[in-house]
Amino acid sequence: MKMPKSQKYIIETFLELRKHKPIEKISVVELCKKADINKSTFYVYYHDIYDLSEQLEDEMVENIKNSLDDPESIIKDPQSFTKQLFDAFSKENEKISILFADSRSSQLPHKILKTLQELVFSLHPEYRNNQEINIILTYYIYGAYYAYNENKNNDHNYVVSVIASLIKWKADI
Template structure:
Protein backbone atom coordinates (compact mmCIF):
# COMPACT_ATOMS: atom_id res chain seq x y z
CA UNK A 1 0.00 0.00 0.00
CA UNK A 2 2.81 2.45 0.88
CA UNK A 3 4.54 1.57 -2.39
CA UNK A 4 1.39 2.38 -4.39
CA UNK A 5 1.06 5.72 -2.61
CA UNK A 6 4.69 6.58 -3.33
CA UNK A 7 4.22 5.51 -6.96
CA UNK A 8 1.14 7.77 -7.25
CA UNK A 9 3.12 10.68 -5.84
CA UNK A 10 5.92 10.12 -8.34
CA UNK A 11 3.43 9.98 -11.25
CA UNK A 12 1.71 13.11 -9.98
CA UNK A 13 5.02 14.96 -9.57
CA UNK A 14 6.15 14.01 -13.08
CA UNK A 15 2.79 15.11 -14.49
CA UNK A 16 3.05 18.50 -12.77
CA UNK A 17 6.62 18.97 -14.01
CA UNK A 18 5.64 18.05 -17.59
CA UNK A 19 2.59 20.31 -17.55
CA UNK A 20 4.71 23.16 -16.21
CA UNK A 21 7.19 22.85 -19.05
CA UNK A 22 4.38 22.71 -21.61
CA UNK A 23 2.79 25.84 -20.13
CA UNK A 24 6.10 27.68 -20.28
CA UNK A 25 6.67 26.55 -23.86
CA UNK A 26 3.44 28.24 -24.91
CA UNK A 27 5.36 31.48 -24.34
CA UNK A 28 8.90 30.57 -25.39
CA UNK A 29 11.10 27.74 -26.73
CA UNK A 30 12.67 25.20 -24.40
CA UNK A 31 16.08 26.87 -24.87
CA UNK A 32 14.66 29.92 -23.09
CA UNK A 33 13.11 27.91 -20.23
CA UNK A 34 15.20 27.15 -17.16
CA UNK A 35 14.87 24.42 -14.58
CA UNK A 36 14.19 27.19 -12.07
CA UNK A 37 11.27 28.40 -14.22
CA UNK A 38 9.82 24.88 -14.32
CA UNK A 39 10.25 24.40 -10.57
CA UNK A 40 8.53 27.71 -9.78
CA UNK A 41 5.64 26.89 -12.08
CA UNK A 42 5.32 23.36 -10.65
CA UNK A 43 5.77 24.56 -7.07
CA UNK A 44 8.54 22.05 -6.41
CA UNK A 45 12.18 22.34 -5.43
CA UNK A 46 15.09 21.75 -7.79
CA UNK A 47 16.10 18.51 -6.04
CA UNK A 48 12.69 17.06 -6.86
CA UNK A 49 13.13 18.02 -10.50
CA UNK A 50 16.65 16.54 -10.68
CA UNK A 51 15.40 13.31 -9.09
CA UNK A 52 13.47 12.70 -12.30
CA UNK A 53 15.22 14.66 -15.09
CA UNK A 54 18.72 15.92 -15.87
CA UNK A 55 17.49 19.19 -17.44
CA UNK A 56 14.66 20.80 -19.39
CA UNK A 57 15.86 19.25 -22.65
CA UNK A 58 15.69 15.71 -21.28
CA UNK A 59 12.21 16.45 -19.92
CA UNK A 60 11.04 17.67 -23.33
CA UNK A 61 12.59 14.64 -24.98
CA UNK A 62 10.66 12.34 -22.59
CA UNK A 63 7.39 14.15 -23.36
CA UNK A 64 8.03 13.84 -27.12
CA UNK A 65 9.04 10.19 -26.83
CA UNK A 66 5.86 9.37 -24.88
CA UNK A 67 3.69 11.12 -27.48
CA UNK A 68 5.53 9.40 -30.33
CA UNK A 69 5.15 5.99 -28.69
CA UNK A 70 1.44 6.49 -28.04
CA UNK A 71 0.85 7.52 -31.66
CA UNK A 72 2.99 4.59 -32.84
CA UNK A 73 0.67 2.30 -30.90
CA UNK A 74 -2.38 3.96 -32.49
CA UNK A 75 -0.83 3.42 -35.92
CA UNK A 76 0.03 -0.18 -35.06
CA UNK A 77 -3.54 -0.93 -34.02
CA UNK A 78 -5.06 0.87 -37.00
CA UNK A 79 -2.70 0.03 -39.81
CA UNK A 80 -3.07 -3.08 -41.86
CA UNK A 81 -2.66 -3.54 -45.57
CA UNK A 82 -6.43 -3.75 -46.13
CA UNK A 83 -7.56 -0.77 -44.06
CA UNK A 84 -5.01 2.02 -44.01
CA UNK A 85 -7.69 4.61 -44.91
CA UNK A 86 -8.59 5.03 -41.23
CA UNK A 87 -5.03 5.93 -40.32
CA UNK A 88 -5.18 9.67 -40.93
CA UNK A 89 -8.44 9.85 -38.99
CA UNK A 90 -7.00 7.95 -36.02
CA UNK A 91 -3.92 10.20 -35.95
CA UNK A 92 -6.04 13.37 -36.16
CA UNK A 93 -8.40 12.03 -33.49
CA UNK A 94 -5.46 11.32 -31.19
CA UNK A 95 -3.99 14.79 -31.79
CA UNK A 96 -7.34 16.42 -30.99
CA UNK A 97 -7.76 14.33 -27.82
CA UNK A 98 -4.26 15.37 -26.74
CA UNK A 99 -4.48 18.95 -27.96
CA UNK A 100 -2.87 20.42 -24.83
CA UNK A 101 0.40 18.61 -25.60
CA UNK A 102 0.19 18.73 -29.40
CA UNK A 103 -0.51 22.46 -29.59
CA UNK A 104 2.78 23.10 -27.81
CA UNK A 105 4.91 20.40 -29.40
CA UNK A 106 3.77 21.21 -32.96
CA UNK A 107 4.09 24.98 -32.46
CA UNK A 108 7.04 27.20 -33.34
CA UNK A 109 8.39 26.59 -29.83
CA UNK A 110 8.31 22.81 -30.25
CA UNK A 111 10.39 20.27 -32.13
CA UNK A 112 10.18 20.96 -35.85
CA UNK A 113 10.79 17.29 -36.72
CA UNK A 114 8.39 15.58 -34.31
CA UNK A 115 5.36 15.64 -36.61
CA UNK A 116 7.52 14.38 -39.46
CA UNK A 117 8.71 11.44 -37.33
CA UNK A 118 5.10 10.69 -36.44
CA UNK A 119 3.87 10.67 -40.03
CA UNK A 120 6.73 8.44 -41.15
CA UNK A 121 5.65 5.66 -38.77
CA UNK A 122 3.49 4.11 -41.48
CA UNK A 123 6.02 4.59 -44.30
CA UNK A 124 7.14 0.96 -44.73
CA UNK A 125 3.62 -0.45 -44.50
CA UNK A 126 2.37 1.98 -47.14
CA UNK A 127 5.31 1.21 -49.42
CA UNK A 128 4.47 -2.52 -49.23
CA UNK A 129 0.79 -1.82 -49.93
CA UNK A 130 1.57 0.33 -52.97
CA UNK A 131 4.05 -2.22 -54.31
CA UNK A 132 1.28 -4.86 -54.30
CA UNK A 133 -1.21 -2.51 -55.97
CA UNK A 134 1.18 -1.25 -58.66
CA UNK A 135 3.63 -3.86 -59.85
CA UNK A 136 5.86 -1.85 -62.20
CA UNK A 137 6.89 1.22 -60.20
CA UNK A 138 10.26 1.37 -58.51
CA UNK A 139 10.99 1.94 -54.81
CA UNK A 140 12.58 5.36 -55.36
CA UNK A 141 9.45 6.65 -57.05
CA UNK A 142 7.31 5.36 -54.18
CA UNK A 143 9.61 7.04 -51.67
CA UNK A 144 9.29 10.35 -53.49
CA UNK A 145 5.51 10.04 -53.60
CA UNK A 146 5.34 9.20 -49.90
CA UNK A 147 7.61 12.11 -49.01
CA UNK A 148 5.43 14.46 -51.03
CA UNK A 149 2.20 13.28 -49.43
CA UNK A 150 3.68 13.12 -45.92
CA UNK A 151 4.96 16.69 -46.06
CA UNK A 152 1.61 17.87 -47.41
CA UNK A 153 -0.12 16.06 -44.54
CA UNK A 154 2.31 17.60 -42.06
CA UNK A 155 1.50 21.08 -43.35
CA UNK A 156 -2.26 20.48 -43.11
CA UNK A 157 -2.07 19.00 -39.60
CA UNK A 158 0.27 21.73 -38.38
CA UNK A 159 -2.02 24.46 -39.72
CA UNK A 160 -5.04 22.72 -38.16
CA UNK A 161 -3.32 22.46 -34.76
CA UNK A 162 -1.91 25.99 -34.72
CA UNK A 163 -5.24 27.50 -35.76
CA UNK A 164 -7.10 25.97 -32.83
CA UNK A 165 -8.37 22.67 -34.33
CA UNK A 166 -11.77 24.14 -35.22
CA UNK A 167 -12.51 21.45 -37.81
CA UNK A 168 -13.24 17.92 -36.66
CA UNK A 169 -10.57 15.24 -36.93
CA UNK A 170 -12.75 13.44 -39.48
CA UNK A 171 -12.92 16.54 -41.71
CA UNK A 172 -9.14 17.05 -41.65
CA UNK A 173 -8.50 13.34 -42.23
CA UNK A 174 -11.00 13.27 -45.12
CA UNK A 175 -9.20 16.22 -46.75
CA UNK A 176 -5.81 14.52 -46.35
CA UNK A 177 -7.14 11.22 -47.69
CA UNK A 178 -8.91 12.88 -50.63
CA UNK A 179 -5.82 14.91 -51.58
CA UNK A 180 -3.57 11.86 -51.26
CA UNK A 181 -5.94 9.75 -53.33
CA UNK A 182 -6.22 12.41 -56.05
CA UNK A 183 -2.45 12.65 -56.32
CA UNK A 184 -2.03 8.88 -56.32
CA UNK A 185 -4.46 8.45 -59.24
CA UNK A 186 -2.25 10.66 -61.37
CA UNK A 187 0.82 9.01 -59.91
CA UNK A 188 0.03 5.55 -61.11
Protein backbone atom coordinates in the same frame (compact mmCIF):
# COMPACT_ATOMS: atom_id res chain seq x y z
CA MET B 1 3.54 2.02 -13.13
CA LYS B 2 2.40 5.07 -11.23
CA MET B 3 4.37 8.26 -11.81
CA PRO B 4 5.94 9.85 -8.71
CA LYS B 5 4.28 13.11 -7.59
CA SER B 6 7.45 15.11 -8.08
CA GLN B 7 7.73 14.00 -11.70
CA LYS B 8 4.06 14.78 -12.25
CA TYR B 9 4.61 18.31 -10.85
CA ILE B 10 7.59 18.78 -13.15
CA ILE B 11 5.57 17.79 -16.21
CA GLU B 12 2.50 19.87 -15.26
CA THR B 13 4.66 22.91 -14.55
CA PHE B 14 6.63 22.47 -17.76
CA LEU B 15 3.44 22.27 -19.84
CA GLU B 16 2.07 25.38 -18.12
CA LEU B 17 5.29 27.29 -18.79
CA ARG B 18 5.37 26.04 -22.41
CA LYS B 19 1.92 27.51 -23.01
CA HIS B 20 3.42 30.97 -22.56
CA LYS B 21 7.11 30.63 -23.40
CA PRO B 22 9.36 29.09 -26.02
CA ILE B 23 11.41 26.20 -24.70
CA GLU B 24 14.59 28.25 -25.03
CA LYS B 25 13.28 30.72 -22.41
CA ILE B 26 12.47 28.10 -19.76
CA SER B 27 15.16 27.31 -17.21
CA VAL B 28 15.42 24.40 -14.81
CA VAL B 29 15.62 26.91 -11.95
CA GLU B 30 12.37 28.60 -13.00
CA LEU B 31 10.58 25.29 -13.49
CA CYS B 32 11.73 23.93 -10.13
CA LYS B 33 10.74 27.11 -8.32
CA LYS B 34 7.23 27.03 -9.83
CA ALA B 35 6.88 23.27 -9.20
CA ASP B 36 8.17 23.75 -5.64
CA ILE B 37 10.84 21.07 -5.98
CA ASN B 38 14.63 20.97 -5.69
CA LYS B 39 16.80 21.02 -8.78
CA SER B 40 18.27 17.69 -7.74
CA THR B 41 14.78 16.19 -7.97
CA PHE B 42 14.45 17.46 -11.55
CA TYR B 43 17.79 15.87 -12.45
CA VAL B 44 16.66 12.49 -11.13
CA TYR B 45 14.28 12.31 -14.11
CA TYR B 46 15.76 14.58 -16.80
CA HIS B 47 19.14 15.82 -18.03
CA ASP B 48 17.80 19.25 -18.93
CA ILE B 49 14.69 21.05 -20.22
CA TYR B 50 15.23 19.66 -23.72
CA ASP B 51 15.39 16.09 -22.41
CA LEU B 52 12.09 16.67 -20.60
CA SER B 53 10.52 18.06 -23.76
CA GLU B 54 11.92 15.25 -25.90
CA GLN B 55 10.56 12.58 -23.55
CA LEU B 56 7.11 14.18 -23.53
CA GLU B 57 7.17 14.50 -27.33
CA ASP B 58 8.18 10.85 -27.73
CA GLU B 59 5.42 9.80 -25.35
CA MET B 60 2.92 11.81 -27.39
CA VAL B 61 4.04 10.16 -30.64
CA GLU B 62 3.85 6.73 -29.02
CA ASN B 63 0.31 7.51 -27.77
CA ILE B 64 -0.71 8.54 -31.29
CA LYS B 65 0.80 5.35 -32.75
CA ASN B 66 -0.91 3.20 -30.12
CA SER B 67 -4.28 4.80 -30.84
CA LEU B 68 -4.23 3.51 -34.42
CA ASP B 69 -6.70 0.65 -34.85
CA ASP B 70 -4.83 -1.10 -37.63
CA PRO B 71 -1.27 0.01 -38.35
CA GLU B 72 -1.25 -2.15 -41.49
CA SER B 73 -3.88 0.21 -42.95
CA ILE B 74 -1.12 2.73 -43.75
CA ILE B 75 -0.39 0.38 -46.68
CA LYS B 76 -3.65 -1.43 -47.29
CA ASP B 77 -6.09 1.46 -46.80
CA PRO B 78 -4.27 4.83 -46.58
CA GLN B 79 -7.56 6.76 -46.59
CA SER B 80 -8.78 4.97 -43.48
CA PHE B 81 -5.35 5.31 -41.92
CA THR B 82 -5.40 9.08 -42.56
CA LYS B 83 -8.69 9.38 -40.72
CA GLN B 84 -7.35 7.38 -37.77
CA LEU B 85 -4.15 9.43 -37.63
CA PHE B 86 -5.90 12.79 -37.68
CA ASP B 87 -8.50 11.68 -35.18
CA ALA B 88 -5.56 10.88 -32.91
CA PHE B 89 -4.04 14.33 -33.60
CA SER B 90 -7.38 15.95 -32.86
CA LYS B 91 -7.75 14.16 -29.51
CA GLU B 92 -4.30 15.36 -28.44
CA ASN B 93 -4.52 18.78 -30.10
CA GLU B 94 -4.04 20.89 -26.96
CA LYS B 95 -0.98 19.00 -25.77
CA ILE B 96 0.43 18.88 -29.32
CA SER B 97 0.01 22.67 -29.60
CA ILE B 98 1.98 23.12 -26.39
CA LEU B 99 4.77 20.61 -26.93
CA PHE B 100 5.34 21.24 -30.62
CA ALA B 101 5.22 25.03 -30.62
CA ASP B 102 7.84 27.49 -31.79
CA SER B 103 11.23 25.92 -32.56
CA ARG B 104 9.77 22.43 -31.95
CA SER B 105 6.99 22.74 -34.56
CA SER B 106 8.69 20.59 -37.21
CA GLN B 107 9.39 17.79 -34.76
CA LEU B 108 5.91 16.21 -34.70
CA PRO B 109 5.70 15.26 -38.39
CA HIS B 110 9.36 14.21 -38.31
CA LYS B 111 8.81 11.95 -35.30
CA ILE B 112 5.54 10.60 -36.69
CA LEU B 113 7.29 9.78 -40.00
CA LYS B 114 10.17 7.96 -38.28
CA THR B 115 7.78 6.03 -36.04
CA LEU B 116 5.51 5.03 -38.93
CA GLN B 117 8.45 4.10 -41.15
CA GLU B 118 9.70 1.75 -38.44
CA LEU B 119 6.20 0.34 -38.09
CA VAL B 120 5.92 -0.27 -41.85
CA PHE B 121 9.43 -1.75 -41.99
CA SER B 122 8.69 -4.08 -39.09
CA LEU B 123 5.63 -5.35 -40.98
CA HIS B 124 7.40 -5.36 -44.36
CA PRO B 125 11.22 -5.46 -44.02
CA GLU B 126 11.51 -5.55 -47.81
CA TYR B 127 10.38 -1.89 -47.89
CA ARG B 128 13.24 -0.58 -45.73
CA ASN B 129 15.53 0.18 -48.67
CA ASN B 130 12.78 0.87 -51.18
CA GLN B 131 13.35 4.48 -52.17
CA GLU B 132 9.89 4.86 -53.72
CA ILE B 133 8.12 3.66 -50.56
CA ASN B 134 10.23 6.03 -48.43
CA ILE B 135 9.45 9.00 -50.68
CA ILE B 136 5.75 8.19 -50.65
CA LEU B 137 5.67 7.84 -46.86
CA THR B 138 7.55 11.12 -46.43
CA TYR B 139 5.23 12.97 -48.78
CA TYR B 140 2.19 11.34 -47.25
CA ILE B 141 3.04 12.17 -43.62
CA TYR B 142 4.51 15.66 -44.12
CA GLY B 143 1.97 16.73 -46.72
CA ALA B 144 -1.01 15.41 -44.81
CA TYR B 145 0.22 16.82 -41.50
CA TYR B 146 0.87 20.33 -42.80
CA ALA B 147 -2.41 20.38 -44.77
CA TYR B 148 -4.23 19.32 -41.61
CA ASN B 149 -2.35 21.80 -39.41
CA GLU B 150 -3.03 24.73 -41.73
CA ASN B 151 -6.73 23.89 -41.79
CA LYS B 152 -7.34 22.61 -38.26
CA ASN B 153 -9.65 25.52 -37.45
CA ASN B 154 -12.05 24.34 -40.15
CA ASP B 155 -14.48 21.45 -39.77
CA HIS B 156 -12.33 18.51 -38.66
CA ASN B 157 -14.27 15.81 -40.51
CA TYR B 158 -14.30 17.79 -43.74
CA VAL B 159 -10.55 18.54 -43.60
CA VAL B 160 -9.71 14.92 -42.86
CA SER B 161 -12.00 13.64 -45.61
CA VAL B 162 -10.39 15.95 -48.20
CA ILE B 163 -6.87 14.94 -47.15
CA ALA B 164 -7.86 11.27 -47.09
CA SER B 165 -9.32 11.54 -50.59
CA LEU B 166 -5.92 12.74 -51.83
CA ILE B 167 -4.23 9.65 -50.50
CA LYS B 168 -4.78 6.98 -53.10
CA TRP B 169 -1.49 5.11 -52.81
CA LYS B 170 -1.55 1.41 -52.09
CA ALA B 171 1.61 -0.59 -51.96
CA ASP B 172 1.78 -3.81 -53.96
CA ILE B 173 1.88 -6.47 -51.29
